[in-house]
Structures are given as C-alpha cells and as structure tokens.
Amino acid sequence: MxxxxxxxxxxxxxxxxxxxxxxxxxxxxxxxxxxxxxxxxxxxxxxxxxxxxxxxxxxxxxxxxxxxxxxxSLDRARIESEKLILEGTMAPGLVPVVxxxxxxxxxxxxEDLSDHVIMRQGLINGTRYPLFADHISTFMANTLFYTSDLGMNQQDKKLQVKNFINPDLCKITEDLIFDDPYTVSANNNVPPAIEDAAEALRNDTQLHLEVAILRDKFLTNAQALLHGDLHTGSIFATPASTKVIDPEFAYFGPMGFDVGAVFANLILNYAGQQYWISDDAARKDFRRYLLDTIEDVWNQFDRKFRVLWNEYGIDRLANATPAYQDFYMKRLLQDTIGFTGCKIIRRIVGLAHVADIDKIPNDDIREHAQRGALTIGTELIRRHRNAQSIQELIDITETAMQ
Amino acid sequence: MxxxxxxxxxxxxxxxxxxxxxxxxxxxxxxxxxxxxxxxxxxxxxxxxxxxxxxxxxxxxxxxxxxxxxxxSLDRARIESEKLILEGTMAPGLVPVVxxxxxxxxxxxxEDLSDHVIMRQGLINGTRYPLFADHISTFMANTLFYTSDLGMNQQDKKLQVKNFINPDLCKITEDLIFDDPYTVSANNNVPPAIEDAAEALRNDTQLHLEVAILRDKFLTNAQALLHGDLHTGSIFATPASTKVIDPEFAYFGPMGFDVGAVFANLILNYAGQQYWISDDAARKDFRRYLLDTIEDVWNQFDRKFRVLWNEYGIDRLANATPAYQDFYMKRLLQDTIGFTGCKIIRRIVGLAHVADIDKIPNDDIREHAQRGALTIGTELIRRHRNAQSIQELIDITETAMQ
Incomplete structure (x- = not known):
C-alpha cells in the first residue's frame, strides 16, 4: 500500500x-x-x-x-496538505481539520463537511451567508499577513517560498487565466453567441497591456502564500460557518489574486441572478446583498490586515512608515480589482466556466449575463491601476448589469 | 579532505x-x-x-x-559556483572560467585574473575602460533576460528560484542597505562630521516611504536571477576586458538592483574625484567620462534587452503587446534609479564604505564628497517612481556636485 x-x-x-x-x-x-x-x-x-x-x-x-x-505532479498533494495545516493554525475553524x-x-x-454546501450552489439557490464577510476577511487577512514579509521572519519566508514552488498548478493559471482568453487557443471555450465579444477581447491591445502587467505580478510577485484558487467552488458554507477547501494551487504570489477570486465569483453570481431570481424586487435585493458583501469583505479585510500589521508587524521600516501602510493597502486594492477582472473574463470565454452563468437554460438571459460579465471584467482590468476605492468595483458592476 | x-x-x-x-x-x-x-x-x-x-x-x-x-551558510559557495557557471554560458568571456x-x-x-585590476581601484587611479559599457550592458542584458519570465521557460524558472533561495546573504542586503541607514543601528558607520546629514536621513519620513517601496521590491520581486552585489569591487577590468566576479549574493530579485549597483558605484567614484584628480579640467573630463559611461550602459542595456526580447522572448502575451515592452523598460529604469540611490546612501552612512571616498585623506574634501553623495542618493530615491529618462540621474549627479 x-x-x-x-x-x-x-x-x-x-x-x-x-x-x-x-x-x-x-x-x-x-x-x-x-x-x-x-x-x-x-x-x-x-x-x-x-x-x-x-x-x-x-x-x-x-x-x-x-x-x-x-x-x-503529485507534489501538489503535499502542497495542499501542508497549506491546509498552515491555514488551520492561522485561521482556525475556517478550514477542514487534517x-x-x-x-x-x-x-x-x-474533516467531512457534508453538512455544508458548496457556496457557489448556495448562492445560485439564493442563500445568504451573513457571516461570510467576517469569516473570509479573517481567513485572507490572517493567511496573507502571516506569510508575508510584514508578518513572518523574512528569512524563514524564503524557505517557505522554496517549499511552495508549484510549477504545474501555476502553469494552469498562467495559461487559462492570463493568456488563453486573449488569443485564439484550443483551451478556450467561447459560447458561440458571444464570439464577437471574444474577438474584441483578442483585439484589445490596451487591455492586453493591463493583463500583461497583472500576469507579470502573478509570475514574479512573491508577496504571500496564496490559496491560489479561492473561488466560491472552493468554499463550503452554511449561514453560520465558512470552510475554505482545496488549496492545491498554493504558492507565493500577489495577495490581490486571492481577494480578487472571491470578488470575481460573487460578481459572476450577480450576473447570473438575472435568471435565478425571476422576481425583480427579490433579485435587486439579493444583488444588493452580493455587492454589500463585497464591500464588507474588502473593508473588514483592510481593517483586519492593518490591525495585524500594527500589532504583529515584524518589518521595522514598514512599521515606522505610516504612509507605507496606506500605499501598500491601496496597491493591494488595485491588484485585487485587476485580478477580479481577469478571473471574471476567464470564466466566460476560457476553459472552465461557472454554473452561476453556464447553467442558465434561457439562451438570451445567459448571453446577457455573459456579455455583462465581460464588460465588468474588461472595465476592472482597464481601470485597476488607477482605482482608489472598492466603490469603483461596485459601480462598474451595477452599471454594466443595469 | x-x-x-x-x-x-x-x-x-x-x-x-x-x-x-x-x-x-x-x-x-x-x-x-x-x-x-x-x-x-x-x-x-x-x-x-x-x-x-x-x-x-x-x-x-x-x-x-x-x-x-x-x-x-556555506550554501552560498554552491550558489556562487552555480551562478558563475550559468553566467559563463549566458555571458561568455565576461566572468572567470570555473x-x-x-x-x-x-x-x-x-580562472586567475591577476592581470586585471579591481575596477574600483582602476577608477580611483583615473583609468578609463572604453569597453566597459559594452561589456557590462551585455552581461546584464543576457543574465537578466535569460533568467526572467521573458526569456526562460516559466516553469523551469520556478525551479531555479527554488535553487537560488539565499536567505543569509539577502539578510545582509536587507539590513545594511534597506534598513540600517534610516535608523539608529549599531551596524551603521556614520562619519562624525556628517552626523547632521545622517540624522536628516533618519527623520525623512517621505524618503522612508520610497525606501520601504524599494525594500519591498527586493523582498518580493523575483524578476530575474541577480548577481546581487554588482559594485565596482566585484568587477575585474582592463581597458580591453571586463570580468564580473563574486556572485555569492545571487538570488531572484528585481533587475534594477543589479543595474543600480553599477550606477551607484560610478557615481560614488564621481563624488570622490574631487580629491583624486586635482586638476580642474582633467577632473571635469573624467567626470564627464563617468556620466557618459552611465548613459551608455543604460542605453546599450535597454537596446540589448529589447533585442533579446524581440528575438528570444518566450511569453506570448508579452511579445504580442508592444506597449508592455515600453512599460517594462520604463519601470526597470525607475527601479534602477531608486536602487542606485539606496546603494549610494549605504556606502556613506552604512556599515561598508567605499575607498573612492573613504580613502580621501583631506577631511574637507571627503566631507564634501560624502554630503554630495547623500544628496544624490536621496534625490534619486525620492524621484525614482516618476523618472522618465536616464538623463535625470545624470542631471541630479551633476547638480549635486557642482
């Protein structure tokens, strides 16, 4: 055996x-x-x-x-297991016990989490998760801060970078998220009805510049140990509990990639709700809940991350330079907004789609959701380097799906 | 044995x-x-x-x-040897044979290079190296491009990142260059005559923000395999030959750190020439040569790097996005200018000084050179994120030492 x-x-x-x-x-x-x-x-x-x-x-x-x-490589099983165990120490209760x-x-x-539901399905069903913003912001603030050069010994961090080198799984992200959607690729899965929009993506050289900048961050910015695949299909939830699973994509990368994964998948659900909730008022209400959740996640994340920094920051210069904390958090917001955009686009024209939109049986509504999501994604990518507030992401989403 | x-x-x-x-x-x-x-x-x-x-x-x-x-750690000997061998394949003739x-x-x-002179001493002696700009720009363009995500297989690069994790030697840089000079530290070596200038450095919170940003790049930006200590004391030279030695600080970091090391040490020599060449016209001439060399190194480096990218670039999206190349090279210039500043300042108030300035026997001239160098260093750091051209670095240097 x-x-x-x-x-x-x-x-x-x-x-x-x-x-x-x-x-x-x-x-x-x-x-x-x-x-x-x-x-x-x-x-x-x-x-x-x-x-x-x-x-x-x-x-x-x-x-x-x-x-x-x-x-x-089977090494991803080691990476997943070691990352899960680490997460358990940094964000206890928010991941399955190993x-x-x-x-x-x-x-x-x-740990068996069969009493939980995959959050993507829960959101499709219209379930609300009132503790999710608190839980996921704690999960991200803790796991990202304590594996960054702000929160852990900077020499030990380098050994962890070595331990979590993850070429095979990173390759999947590099191709499927940061390359294929912007070119003709056998890996793409473009819905025929929106081929014109996919072609526009392929020809948008201004957008490609911004994607190339985000791709470069993914390739070179060893900021913290990421989950690496933090979409709503990697989250088991009940209204009272949140458990993050499947960290096999873990590697040291830019923090905004994890935060952006959460936001992208809430926005994809927002787009899909055009079908799932047919009552106008109820849909409007649930969509408001989704956007409030995004705002709440960012604000709580920002606050918790700063509290950790102020209390447990180990970098003398970073601690002694208050303007640096503001700079750091703003750049993190900008990264988050850019990665949110990339993660939305790949779910519409790339290889792997999401049930929130793909399972819509009505062709017109599905196409409307797809086009709306692409508009949001491109707008977020285009604007990410100048973003100043999470409100911009919310405005872009609301405007595109009106 | x-x-x-x-x-x-x-x-x-x-x-x-x-x-x-x-x-x-x-x-x-x-x-x-x-x-x-x-x-x-x-x-x-x-x-x-x-x-x-x-x-x-x-x-x-x-x-x-x-x-x-x-x-x-003795592991640095492995790192040095492996890096030297790699450099030999990427920039043949510009490093000693192993x-x-x-x-x-x-x-x-x-290889024994006793027929060469350590370039720092050569410059102190007023020697010119007419092939240096060509040689060092080739060395940097080749070693940096071919170990970046632009020039090497991106999955193999991750394994090289793992192989060149170098915590001990990075720690020295993180402390001596990116921390100690901006605080009270037993590691500093502040010339008593310029204690007021050292104090100003310690109190300049706007400068600290820029240093914190550069420190973060050094800690997290695995852009290419650096030499990591590319000052003029790590270069053996004759007017016809350039040999880069001592890459024990090698690790995957921001390219501008290597380019900035070269520029900082040429500028430190520029500052010291106030003493070494007493004749005004001759000094002016040699200083012109130093600044021309900096400009020449940058322009040749920029050109050679772009040629490699256009001919051997392996990143589809980066290759297909011309505006990204311009963005990349401008950011590299900005990083270079910032790191140049950091490397100048640490040589004046930090632990390890340079002979170009420290060996000046005349107290007034030495102090003048030290203060001038600090002015250049702080100005470069302060302006680095907005720099558009290498000419700005040259102007700052000339103005400060007038």
Whole structure:
C-alpha cells in the first residue's frame, strides 16, 4: 500500500480504519468515491452507527481536461496538505481539520463537511451567508499577513517560498487565466453567441497591456502564500460557518489574486441572478446583498490586515512608515480589482466556466449575463491601476448589469 | 579532505595539483592566501615554470564584521559556483572560467585574473575602460533576460528560484542597505562630521516611504536571477576586458538592483574625484567620462534587452503587446534609479564604505564628497517612481556636485 497507486473504495476504507481513535473498532464503514475524477479521487467514508465520517482526497497524476489528460505532479498533494495545516493554525475553524497526510499515496484525510454546501450552489439557490464577510476577511487577512514579509521572519519566508514552488498548478493559471482568453487557443471555450465579444477581447491591445502587467505580478510577485484558487467552488458554507477547501494551487504570489477570486465569483453570481431570481424586487435585493458583501469583505479585510500589521508587524521600516501602510493597502486594492477582472473574463470565454452563468437554460438571459460579465471584467482590468476605492468595483458592476 | 574545514595553503596546493590537465605534472606550485578573511579564503596558486595559475575560493562559515563573527551558510559557495557557471554560458568571456566546484569543501576553483585590476581601484587611479559599457550592458542584458519570465521557460524558472533561495546573504542586503541607514543601528558607520546629514536621513519620513517601496521590491520581486552585489569591487577590468566576479549574493530579485549597483558605484567614484584628480579640467573630463559611461550602459542595456526580447522572448502575451515592452523598460529604469540611490546612501552612512571616498585623506574634501553623495542618493530615491529618462540621474549627479 505504500507505493503510489490510485486507491479503490476498499483500500480507502482500510486506511480510514487505521486512523487511530477516529472510528470505533469494528465500525461498519461505508465508502463512496464522490470526486469528479478530474484532478483527484475523493472518498467519503461514514460510520452510520456512530455518525462519524471523514473525507480522503487522493491526487491523481494528471488532470482530465475536456477528455484529454494533462500530466500534473503529485507534489501538489503535499502542497495542499501542508497549506491546509498552515491555514488551520492561522485561521482556525475556517478550514477542514487534517487528520492525516500520506506522502507516498498523495493522500490527505480530513474533516467531512457534508453538512455544508458548496457556496457557489448556495448562492445560485439564493442563500445568504451573513457571516461570510467576517469569516473570509479573517481567513485572507490572517493567511496573507502571516506569510508575508510584514508578518513572518523574512528569512524563514524564503524557505517557505522554496517549499511552495508549484510549477504545474501555476502553469494552469498562467495559461487559462492570463493568456488563453486573449488569443485564439484550443483551451478556450467561447459560447458561440458571444464570439464577437471574444474577438474584441483578442483585439484589445490596451487591455492586453493591463493583463500583461497583472500576469507579470502573478509570475514574479512573491508577496504571500496564496490559496491560489479561492473561488466560491472552493468554499463550503452554511449561514453560520465558512470552510475554505482545496488549496492545491498554493504558492507565493500577489495577495490581490486571492481577494480578487472571491470578488470575481460573487460578481459572476450577480450576473447570473438575472435568471435565478425571476422576481425583480427579490433579485435587486439579493444583488444588493452580493455587492454589500463585497464591500464588507474588502473593508473588514483592510481593517483586519492593518490591525495585524500594527500589532504583529515584524518589518521595522514598514512599521515606522505610516504612509507605507496606506500605499501598500491601496496597491493591494488595485491588484485585487485587476485580478477580479481577469478571473471574471476567464470564466466566460476560457476553459472552465461557472454554473452561476453556464447553467442558465434561457439562451438570451445567459448571453446577457455573459456579455455583462465581460464588460465588468474588461472595465476592472482597464481601470485597476488607477482605482482608489472598492466603490469603483461596485459601480462598474451595477452599471454594466443595469 | 572531504569533510568541511578551512584549508591551509598546503592543502589548497594539493587540490590544485589534482585538477586534471591544468598544471604540468610535478610543477613547482606556489600558493598564497590573498583573501581579506572576511567571508572567504582565497588562494592564488601559480606555477612560475609554465606561467599557469588559478584561484581557489573557499567560503568560511561566518562573516567577520568589525571583528565580530556573523554566521553564514556555506550554501552560498554552491550558489556562487552555480551562478558563475550559468553566467559563463549566458555571458561568455565576461566572468572567470570555473575549473571545479567541490561542494563538501565549499570550494570553487577558477580562472586567475591577476592581470586585471579591481575596477574600483582602476577608477580611483583615473583609468578609463572604453569597453566597459559594452561589456557590462551585455552581461546584464543576457543574465537578466535569460533568467526572467521573458526569456526562460516559466516553469523551469520556478525551479531555479527554488535553487537560488539565499536567505543569509539577502539578510545582509536587507539590513545594511534597506534598513540600517534610516535608523539608529549599531551596524551603521556614520562619519562624525556628517552626523547632521545622517540624522536628516533618519527623520525623512517621505524618503522612508520610497525606501520601504524599494525594500519591498527586493523582498518580493523575483524578476530575474541577480548577481546581487554588482559594485565596482566585484568587477575585474582592463581597458580591453571586463570580468564580473563574486556572485555569492545571487538570488531572484528585481533587475534594477543589479543595474543600480553599477550606477551607484560610478557615481560614488564621481563624488570622490574631487580629491583624486586635482586638476580642474582633467577632473571635469573624467567626470564627464563617468556620466557618459552611465548613459551608455543604460542605453546599450535597454537596446540589448529589447533585442533579446524581440528575438528570444518566450511569453506570448508579452511579445504580442508592444506597449508592455515600453512599460517594462520604463519601470526597470525607475527601479534602477531608486536602487542606485539606496546603494549610494549605504556606502556613506552604512556599515561598508567605499575607498573612492573613504580613502580621501583631506577631511574637507571627503566631507564634501560624502554630503554630495547623500544628496544624490536621496534625490534619486525620492524621484525614482516618476523618472522618465536616464538623463535625470545624470542631471541630479551633476547638480549635486557642482
């Protein structure tokens, strides 16, 4: 069992049984593989007698992308497990507990969150998450601050940069987010109805300049240890709880990339609500809730990050220079706005779309949402370097979807 | 011999004899330790019969700083050797040839350059190096371009970032260049006559903002594999030849840090010439030569870097976006100007000074040079983010030393 091979349900059950003190001896375990088989196997193992359960996630040595196989290092399982454990110490309660990591099998055994819903689906259903802004802002402020040169020993940070070098997963982002949508690529998935808008993206050289600047940040700016894929499909939520999962894209990059992922996916849901909530007043209300959430996330994040900096900042010069904190937070807002735009656009014309929009069965409404999202995305990218306030992102979103 | 210990001259000679095909069998080798004993032992081994010679550099596990010992990882010997070998492939003829690297002994055996002069001393002596601008611009354009995300496979680059993580040596720069000069620190070495100017540096919060921004770039911007210590004391020169040595500070950082090191040290020499050339016309002429060299280095570097980019650029989006190249080169100029300023200031009030100024025996002239250099340094830092042309750096230098 120690050499890597893809597990079957029986083997997974045996491993689960071996985790000391978890399941009662001789418990009648049931095991079901519930992954989408794209990047990982995911086993859900339950003991109906005790009611206890856990999740086992095993990395596969490839990604299945539209049928074809894309080789991927199993090292991402180590990265995911180590990042999850780190997040657990920095943002306790906001990530699943890790019970065990087996490097040979690229296997992480962790807390079962089946009582939670994937937030993307929750938002499509019109669910509100009143604690989400508080939770996700804490998650981001803590994980980003404490892995940056502001919050951790700067020599130890360099060793962590080394530990989280993640070429394969970064390559996916570099291609799918920061390149393909702006050119003719077999990786794109352009809805035929908006081919004209996709062509406009490909010809917009002014936009390409801004994307190239953001791409360069992603490639070179080792600001903090990112989650790296912080969309609403990587968040399990209930109205009372938020759990961030799947940090296999973790690497040291620009903080705004994580914050922007959250905002982009709230905006994509905003665009999709044209269909999901048919009542005008109710839709307007839910959309207001989404934009208030964005504003709230940014404001709480900004406040919490500054509190951490003021209280636990380790960089003498940064601490002694108040104007630098303002400069830093403004640049972070600008990065966030730019990355938000990139993350919206790739979900409309790039390889992987989002259910919030793609699952809209009405062609006209879906197209309207797609075009609106592209307008928001390009506007955010275009304006990001001059942005002064989160209000601009909110205004751009509202105006585009009117 | 395979376990690390500091070598003596006899052991060094034996190792030299073992290098296949270098010295004739039974050659009467002479060995002399010529290092300053601060960071490394340096053995000069010669065979007077054949006229052949070589240099052996062994890293010591500490730095002797003003008598006290500062522990340093021997890994820097690996970094230095690997970087030298890389430079040899990217900029052949502009670095010493490496004959052998012994990881156990932290020992690099390389080409003897005793026929060259350390460029700092050459400039103090008033020597001109008519090929220097061509050589150093080639060295920087090639080594920086081919280790950046523009010029090398972006996934391989991440593995190189990992390979050149260099916490100990970066720590020295972070402290001595980007922190100590702006605060009260035991590491500083402030000439008593200019204590008022040092105090002004410590109180200039607007300047601190700019230094904090540059410090952040040094900490987080993994743009290319730098030499990391490219001052005129790291360059062996003759009027016909330029050899860059001592890349033990190598790590992935902002390109402008290397270019700025060259400019800062030419400017420090410019400041010191107040003493070294007493004849007014001759001094004016040599200073003109120094400024022309700076302009020439920048223009040739800019041109060569763009040629490499246009011919060998591997980043599709960057290649397809002409405005991005202009943006990139302007930002690189701005970084260069900022880092030039930081590197000047640390050589006046920080721990390690330069002979160009410190060896001036006349108190008034030395003080004048020190104050002039500080004015140039602060002005460059203050203006760096808005700089548009290398001419601004030249104007600031001329105006301050009038």
């Amino acid at each position: 120690t050499t890597y091979h893809a597990l079957n349900e029986q083997e997974a059950t045996e491993i689960a049984r071996g985790i000391e003190g978890f399941f009662p001896a001789g418990a009648p375990l049931a095991c079901r593989e519930i992954g989408d088989g794209n990047l990982n196997l995911v086993f859900h193992i339950t003991d109906s007698a005790s009611g206890k359960s856990l999740i086992m996630k095993q990395a596969l040595p490839y990604a299945k992308v539209v049928g074809e196989s894309w080789p991927l 019970y065990k990591y087996d490097p040979e099998l690229s296997l992480t055994v962790m | 395979t376990t690390y210990h500091a070598l003596n001259e006899q052991e060094a000679t034996e190792i030299a004899r073992g290098i296949e095909g270098f010295f004739p069998a039974g050659a009467p080798l002479a060995c002399r330790e010529i290092g300053d004993g601060n960071l490394n032992l340096v053995f000069h081994i010669t065979d007077s019969a054949s006229g052949k010679s070589l240099i052996m550099k062994q890293a010591l596990p500490y730095a002797k700083v003003v008598g006290e010992s500062w522990p340093l 004959y052998k690297y012994d990881p156990e002994l932290s020992l690099t055996v390389m």
